[in-house]
Amino acid sequence: MNALLAANAVAAVASVAFALVGGVRPAALSESGTPSAGERFYGWMYANRAVPLGVAALVAPVVWPGPAGSLLLSAAAAAQAGDAVIGIATRKWTMIAGASLLTVIHAATAAATA
Template sequence: MNALLAANAVAGVASVAFALVGGVRPAALSGSGTPSAGERFYGWMYATRAVPLGVAAVLVPIAWPGPASSLILSAAAAAQVGDAAIGVATRKWTMIAGASLLTAVHTATAATTA
């Protein structure tokens, strides 16, 4: 259980880090040379949602294991499924792999903390 909580914490921190990079330097994730105003806007819009969810995914299973933890982790896993789908649509294999791994970790943690 402790190893799974640690893996979940690493997954949540990674998710927060990528969200912040997307907000601060959207071109680093999109691959565009110079990000447009719209790209910067959507980078920050994504970060304002992903950062709190990632922080909750790290802290809630440790502080409040049980149904609340399972719900938060299921929401985090669903967000990662969406990220993987975007990766498929844009053919970004690292995004597919990373989001799929985080989906599995959040789902496994949700199942064991419920």
């Protein structure tokens, strides 16, 4: 169980880090030379969702064990699954792999802490 909690913590921190990079330097994730105003806007929109959800996924299993924490982790898993689908649609293999792995980790932690 401790290994799963540690993996969940690493996954949540990674999610927050990528969200902040997407907000601060959207071209780093979109692979465009110079980000457009739209990229910057959507980078911050993504960070606005992902940072609080990532922080919640980080603390949920410890602070709210049981149904409440499991619900938060399930929401984080669903968001990561959505990111994986976006990766599939845009053929970004690193996004597919990363988001899929985080989906599995959050979902397994949700099931283990329910």
